[in-house]
Amino acid sequence: MEFDSINHISSRSEFVNEDINDHSSVNSEQPSRIFYPKTHEECQQLVIWANQTNASLFTRGAGTGTTGGAICTKGDQIGISLVHMNNILDLDQINATITVEPGVILSRIHQAVEAVGLFYPPDPASLNRCTIGGNVAENAGGPRALKYGVTKDYVIGLKGVWANGESFEYGGKLKKNVAGYDLIGLLTGSEGTLAVITEITLKLRPKPTVIAEAIAGYKSTEDALIALTNTLTRGVLPSTAEFMVERCMSASLAYSNEAPVMASFPAYVIWQVDGQTVEDVNKQLNQIKSFSKGATFLMMDTDDLSNRVWGLRRNVSLGLKQVAKKKYSEDIVVPIGNVPEVIKRLETLNHPSGIEVLGYGHLGDGNIHVNILKMSASEDDWERFSPDVIEQVMAIALKYGGSISGEHGIGVTKKQFMPLMFSNHDLHIMKQIKTIVDPLGILNPGKLHP
Numbered sequence: 278m279e280f281d282s283i284n285h286i287s288s289r290s291e292f293v294n295e296d297i298n299d300h301s302s303v304n305s306e307q308p309s310r311i312f313y314p315k316t317h318e319e320c321q322q323l324v325i326w327a328n329q330t331n332a333s334l335f336t337r338g339a340g341t342g343t344t345g346g347a348i349c350t351k352g353d354q355i356g357i358s359l360v361h362m363n364n365i366l367d368l369d370q371i372n373a374t375i376t377v378e379p380g381v382i383l384s385r386i387h388q389a390v391e392a393v394g395l396f397y398p399p400d401p402a403s404l405n406r407c408t409i410g411g412n413v414a415e416n417a418g419g420p421r422a423l424k425y426g427v428t429k430d431y432v433i434g435l436k437g438v439w440a441n442g443e444s445f446e447y448g449g450k451l452k453k454n455v456a457g458y459d460l461i462g463l464l465t466g467s468e469g470t471l472a473v474i475t476e477i478t479l480k481l482r483p484k485p486t487v488i489a490e491a492i493a494g495y496k497s498t499e500d501a502l503i504a505l506t507n508t509l510t511r512g513v514l515p516s517t518a519e520f521m522v523e524r525c526m527s528a529s530l531a532y533s534n535e536a537p538v539m540a541s542f543p544a545y546v547i548w549q550v551d552g553q554t555v556e557d558v559n560k561q562l563n564q565i566k567s568f569s570k571g572a573t574f575l576m577m578d579t580d581d582l583s584n585r586v587w588g589l590r591r592n593v594s595l596g597l598k599q600v601a602k603k604k605y606s607e608d609i610v611v612p613i614g615n616v617p618e619v620i621k622r623l624e625t626l627n628h629p630s631g632i633e634v635l636g637y638g639h640l641g642d643g644n645i646h647v648n649i650l651k652m653s654a655s656e657d658d659w660e661r662f663s664p665d666v667i668e669q670v671m672a673i674a675l676k677y678g679g680s681i682s683g684e685h686g687i688g689v690t691k692k693q694f695m696p697l698m699f700s701n702h703d704l705h706i707m708k709q710i711k712t713i714v715d716p717l718g719i720l721n722p723g724k725l726h727p
C-alpha cells in the first residue's frame with residue numbers, strides 16, 4: 278500500500294507498548310499500519326486518502342472497549358489512534374464548558390474541572406484509562422449515570438471528519454440547540470462507524486458541595502434489591518447504587534490483592550449521595566438505611582477507604598476473568614422495576630456444563646453487567662454452549678422491556694443480536710445513514726451493522 282500523501286503523519290508498522298486488542302473476547306488482526314495524527318487536518322488527510330485508495334480504517338482510543346469496536350478486523354486495515362491528540366483546549370468557567378481533543382484520558386478531565394469547582398459526572402469504571410473520544414463514540418455511562426445521565430447528556434459540541442472526508446463542526450458552548458436533525462446525537466454512540474471525532478465540547482455542572490458514601494452488606498440478594506427499588510421509588514435519588522454479590526467482591530479482592538474492607542455478605546450496594554449541605558446528605562443516607570432492613574453500613578469517610586472500595590468495584594470484571602479463565606461480558610439494561618425479576622431469571626441460566634452466569638453493576642439505572650463465566654466447563658462445552666447462554670441473556674433483556682446494550686455498544690460481538698431488537702426497516706434506516714456518509718464503507722467496517 279502506498280502512503281505517499283500521508284507519509285508526514287506519525288505512524289508505526291505495528292503497535293508498540295500497546296495492546297493490539299480491546300477488552301472484548303475478539304482477537305485483533307495486525308493492521309497494515311497505525312497512524313497517530315496530531316491535528317484535525319491530519320485526521321482529514323487520512324480519511325481523504327482512504328477514500329482515494331479505497332483503504333479501510335479503524336479508529337481507536339485507549340482500547341478499553343468491550344465489544345471489539347477498536348480492533349482491526351482484517352489485516353489490510355489502517356489504524357487511526359487518537360491517543361496523541363490529548364490536549365485540553367479550553368476550560369471555560371463562565372460558560373461551564375470544557376473543550377478537549379479526543380485522546381484526553383477521562384480522569385484528567387475530572388481532575389481539571391474539579392480543580393475549579395466544576396463537575397463532569399460520567400464515570401465509566403475504566404476512567405483512568407479510557408479516552409473521551411472513546412466515551413463519546415460509545416456513549417459511555419458509569420455509576421453516576423443514575424443521577425446525572427450518560428456521556429450524550431453532556432456533549433454539546435463536536436468537530437470531526439465524516440467518513441467521506443468532509444469536515445464538520447456542530448454546536449459549541451450552547452446549552453440549547455434544536456436547529457435541524459440532532460447530528461451530535463447521531464454521532465454520539467456511533468462507535469466510530471460514521472466519523473473520526475477530533476474535538477469535543479462538554480457541558481459541566483457545579484461540583485456537589487457535600488458527598489457521602491457507604492458500602493452496605495445485605496443478608497441476601499433479594500434484601501439488596503428491595504432496598505434499591507424502595508430507595509428509587511420513594512423520593513431518594515442517590516448518585517450511585519452499585520450492586521455486587523459476594524463472588525464479585527471475593528474475585529476483585531483476589532485480583533487486587535487487597536484485604537476485605539468489611540465482613541463478608543451475600544450482596545453489597547455502594548451508595549453515594551450528594552447535596553449542598555451535610556443535613557441534606559445525612560437525610561438521604563438515613564432514608565436509604567431505613568429501606569435496608571438488617572443491612573450493615575460502612576461509611577466510606579476517608580479518601581483511602583473510598584479509593585479502596587471504588588477500586589474493588591472497578592476491578593470486578595478483571596477479577597471475574599481471573600477466576601473464570603474465560604468470560605463474556607454482556608451489558609443489558611431493563612426498566613428499574615424489572616431488575617429483581619431479571620436477576621432471578623439470570624440465576625437460572627447456570628449451565629450443567631459448568632458455565633455460570635452472574636449479574637452485577639449499575640443496577641440503580643437498570644444496567645446489569647451479565648458475566649458468562651467458563652469456570653469448570655471444558656473448552657468444548659464452552660465453545661458449544663456459551664453462545665446459547667448469551668442468546669438467552671439477550672432474550673431475557675428484551676422480554677423484560679430492555680435493550681441488548683446499556684453502555685458498551687454493539688461493535689463486533691453483539692451485532693448478530695441487532696435483529697432481535699430492530700425490524701428490517703429500522704436496520705435499513707441505519708444502513709442508509711451509514712451509506713450516505715460512508716459510501717465506500719471505509720470506516721470501521723464489519724462493526725455495529727449485522
Ligand SMILES: Cc1cc2nc3c(=O)[nH]c(=O)nc-3n(C[C@H](O)[C@H](O)[C@H](O)COP(=O)(O)OP(=O)(O)OC[C@H]3O[C@@H](n4cnc5c(N)ncnc54)[C@H](O)[C@@H]3O)c2cc1C
Nearest residue numbers: 338339340341342346401402408410411412414418469474
Ligand atoms: C475494566 C473496564 C471497565 C469498564 N467500565 C465501563 C463503564 O462503567 N461504563 C461504560 O460505559 N464502559 C465501560 N467500559 C468500556 C470502555 O471503557 C468504554 O466503552 C470507553 O468509552 C472506551 O473508550 P476507549 O478510549 O478505550 O475507546 P476504544 O476502546 O479505543 O474505542 C471504542 C470505540 O470508539 C471508537 N472511537 C474511539 N475514539 C474515536 C474517535 N476519536 N472518533 C471516532 N470513533 C472513536 C472506536 O472505533 C471504537 O469503536 C469498561 C471497560 C473496562 C475494560
